[in-house]
Amino acid sequence: MQETWRWYGPFDKITLPEVAQTGATGIVNALHEIPYGEVWKPEAINARADEIRTAGFDWAVVESLPIHERIKRGEGDLTQLFANYRQSMANLAAAGVQVICYNFMPLLDWTRTDLAAPVARGGTCLRFEAYRMAAFEIHMLGRAKAEDDYPEEVRHRAAIWFQKSTDADREALLHAIMSGLPGAYDRYDVDGLRDALTLYDGLDRDALRANYRRFLNEIIPTAEDLGMRFCVHPDDPPRDILGLPRIVSNAADIDWIMSAHDSNANGLTLCAGSLGANPANDVPAIAAAHADRIHFAHLRNVRKDPDGAFEEAAHLEGDTDMVALIKVLLDEEKRRKSEGRADASIPFRPDHGHDLLSDADRETHPGYPLIGRLRGLAELRGVIAGLSHVD
Template identity: 80%
Template sequence: MRESWRWYGEFDRITLPEVAQTGATGIVNALHEIPYGEVWPRQAIAARRDAIIRAGFDWVVVESLPIHERIKRGAGDLSALFANYRQSMANLAAEGITTICYNFMPLLDWTRTDLAAPVARGGTCLRFSAPRMAAFELHMLGRAAAEADYPPGVLAEAAVWFQQATEADRDGLLHAIMSGLPGAYDRYDIPALRAALADYEGIGQGELRSHYKRFLDEVIPAAEDLGMRFCVHPDDPPRDILGLPRIVSDAEDIAWIMAAVDSPANGLTLCAGSLGANPANDVPAIARAHAARIHFAHLRNVRKDPDGSFEEAAHLAGDTDMVALIGVLLAEEARRRAEGRADADIPFRPDHGHELLDDAARGTHPGYPLIGRLRGLAELRGVIAALSHPGVTPGGFAA
């Protein structure tokens, strides 16, 4: 497996020389400065790739080439947006970058209510609190229909939190919910978020799936021609929020996507944390079912609560069996090598680490500290080394 690291370019407080000390050799990057829907110029791609190479890395995955909200809504004449997207793909391929991670989540990417929840024995983590999300939807956003989305106990806790919350608490909650949009130009206040949600009125799961299918039909043939691999990132959290449908949340969703355009170019980013936040998901089983179409992996773990809340756990300490999952990925790599494929290695990155020691002083992107991710990478590296030992079969069992 190819050890990689997400780096935010000029927006990142962590430098490439520091990343080099983690041992990772691949960089996961995007041109976050370019507004959604515009073409990524070939010169800008080449300049970023060359900077990455000069620092001793390869640019192994684009995360993400964002999809304009109008495409997700199916709104108006989309021909120019699709043409721009395909041109960006062609420019990336021309500079040797051929794997694109993306998502199809309406309005927001990953969503959390707490950016610095305390962790036992010190440090902080990202957390999604169902009561706080309910408080935001019902009492701050004023979305009355949200009452049907939460159990009575969560609604009661939400009301108590809102009554006791200060203005600073409420501002902090809005900030946390908006923080999952790295590089995005849209940062909503409450009135702007209400207006953005109104644009999605009448769009349910069926309509969003139809728009997603159109996107795949527009870009996957181009990806095949360019020798590219697309890999969709699961919803985070894997549930409807803000009244918006989510369509990449469970095993059935992923099976639908893989069948919608049955091509090796239409693949999956196996995000253990996003899928693991849904109690119905058996993450190793999902990986096993779609192993041949996994082009990228986000390895992190979550610890779930019965009320629908969850928080980022240490990489080997959450609810997902990370050892079993890595065993599935290593077995798939072995299968690819047996076929003689030169691209057998699956790039992965340690995702959403805890803020540890002096991480908090750096002010990095939420969920992307240096020391916390380094700890995660070291733990994952140990599992990979153990399962790759000559005395262990590719599936992770002693020979």
């Protein structure tokens, strides 16, 4: 498996020389400065590729080539947006980048309610607190029917939190929820988010699936022609958020996606943390069912609470059997090698990490500290080495 590291380019407080010291050989990167829907020009791609390769790395995966929200909504004439997307793909392929990770989450990317929840022996982690999300949706956003999405106990705790909260508490909650948006784009305030949600009125699960199928039909044939591998990232968290449907949350969803366009170019980013936050998901089993279509892996762990809350655990702790999951990936690599496949090696990255030691002083992207991810990478590297030795 190829060890990679997510690097945010000019927005990252961590430098490529520092990343080199982690031992990772591949970089996961995107041109976050380019607005959604615009073409990634060859000049911009080649400049970033040269920067990465000059530092001694392979640009292993693009994460992400974002999908414009109009495509997710199926809104208006999408001809130019699809054409721009295909042109960006061609430009990336010409620069030697073959794997594209993306998601189909409406409006928001990953969502947390706390960016610095304390960890038992020191440090902090990302956390999704169900009652705080309920407080935001019901009491701050005032979303219609939000109460229907939460059980009575969670609603009760939400009301108590809101009554006791200060303006600073509410601002911190909004900041945490907005922090999953990548790059340098403006985050919404409460009024802005409320307005943005109106654009999704009437978008139910079936409609979002239909729009997703259209995206696959427009894009995957081009990926096949270019020799590229697309891999969808699961929803994070794997549940409806803000009344918007999520359609990449469980085993049945992934089964549907893989069959919606049956091609090796239509693959999966196996995110152990996102899938692991759903109590119904057996992550190693999902990986085994779709091993031949896994083109990228995010390895992290979560610890869940009965009310729907969860937090980032250390990479070898939490609720997912990480050793069993890595064995699935190594077995798949061995199978691919026996077939002589060019994509035999599966790139992975230590996804998220606790803020440890001096991480708190770096102000890196939430969930992407240096020391915490380095600890995770070292632990995962040890598991891979041990399993490889046994084999």
